Amino acid sequence: MKRVLYLITGFDYAGAESQLVHMCRSLRSKGYEIWLISMVRPVAYLDELAEMGVEVHTLNMRKGIPDPRAxxxxxxxxxxFKPDVIHSHMVHANLLARxxxxxxxxxxxxxxxHSMNEGGWLRNLLYRITDPLCDLMTNVSREAVDRYIEIKAAPRRKIILMPNGINLEHFSRSVQDRIQLRDEMKLADRFIWLAxxxxVPEKxxxxxxxxxxxxLEVYPESRLLIAGIGxxxxxxxxxxxxxxxxxxxxxxxxxxxAARLMSAADGYLMSSRWExxxxxxxxxxxxxxxxxxxDVGGNKEVVHEGVNGHLAGASDPDHLAACMIKIMANPEEIRSEMGHAGREYVHAEFNINTIVERWENLYGQKSIGHESGKAYSSS
Structure with missing residues (x-):
């Protein structure tokens, strides 16, 4: 039985945390023993992790306050725990682990x-200084990997692409959920955008x-649902x-x-400055x-122009509106074809089972150098 210790800056309802839950579920089903440590007090997914048998700990740190005792x-x-592998996620946890x-x-x-941008020059400098203490660095998009090499946050020989994975069974479109949720929210047959x-500012x-x-000037009956806090x-x-x-x-x-909300929606909307x-x-x-x-970060690695959606320049509301109107102007049959193309692509490239196998291969390495990194550098 392999022992994996995950260290993460915080554990809230966000993308990196969601991915880690997927990873824990898959690895636990294969007999891995897992501890998860959050630097600050975790607030999300605790019941799910407990049901999986993942032991959760915290270093009891406070946001924005350095604490050497950690x-x-x-x-x-x-x-x-005596783990075989320690796998840290996000900049603060990465630096602390090193x-x-x-x-x-x-x-x-x-x-x-998990991003193109984890902070300014100081964090990049700290990555460079502590690089010898890390065996391998990964990022979730090709664009982000290339940027980290460019800004010298990691040397080319020690950073590889390892994309996120998803369990498609959790996000199969449910007609029942669509009807029920639209009825609950009195949305009728309006076009619904979901975000x-x-x-936070970066979004x-x-x-x-x-x-x-x-x-709304073109489609006054449409609605935008925004789920999240901040x-x-x-x-x-x-x-x-x-x-x-x-x-x-x-x-x-x-x-x-999220799965129910997506079943009720007709289109998905994202306006981030970086990802x-x-x-x-x-x-x-x-x-x-x-x-x-x-069109920021790895978005274009998921959204293919004209195939399953449209991409706009960052901070350009006119361009983003034009992309939205293009989608809304299509008949339902064409929008359905776009959605189907996106699902097929995600199934082929981001299936959680395939991604977990790649992680297992890395976890099985006794040492990771240039050659092992090279072997896992493609998406």
Missing amino acids: IFRLRRLIRS VTRLFVPMRLLICTA LGRL DYETMLLAFARV PERSRLEELCRKLKLGEAVWFLGMRTD GLPMVLLEASASGLPIAAT
Whole structure:
């Protein structure tokens, strides 16, 4: 039985955490023993992880406050668990794992970034300085891997592409859910756009709302559902009032029924300024939704122009609105074909079973150097 210790900055309802839950479920079914450590107190998926038999710990850190004691808390947990592999996720956890390796032996340390942009020059410098303490670094999109090499956050020989994976069974479009949820929300037969994600500046919901205001001029009966929480909510609600969007935009708050919401929707919308490889775009594709998204990070690795959606420039509401209108102008049959193309592509390239097998191969390496990295560098 292999022992894998996952270290992550925090555990909330977000893309990286969702991916880690998928990983834990698949590896536990294969007999792996897993501990998950969150630097700050975890708040999501705790019941699911407990049902899987994943032991969850926290280093009890506070957001934005460095705490050197976390090194020794982590060292104590590593000594207790004796993992075969330590796999960290996101910049703070990656740096903490590397520094902790100075104080405790680690057989294999893999660090994963989930975005094109994890911070400014200081974090990139810290990645460079601590690189010798990491065996392998991965990122979730080809665009992000290339950027990390360019900014020297990781050397070419030690960073590879390892995309997110998805369980398609969880996101098969349900006619029953569609009818039931639309009835509950009194949506009738309107065209519904859906957006899921944290209400934070990098997601650029301002551009989304500006674009939707233009769409309403052409399709006044359409609606936009936004599910998520975050510090931007009050500002975005005020913008809705200024744009006179009225009842056309619904802020749903925290939702854990993404699959049901996607069954009820007609199109998926994303306006981010930067991304890695968003889990939510994989979920939308698996749900058979045509997508209008910004052309940032790994989005174009999921959304193929004119095939399963359209891509707009970042922070360009006119362009995003044009992409939305293109989708809405299509007859339902064409939109269905676009959704089907997206689902087929995700099934071929991002199936969670295939991705887990690739991780298992990496976890099985006694050492990871240039040749093993080379072997896993393709998508």
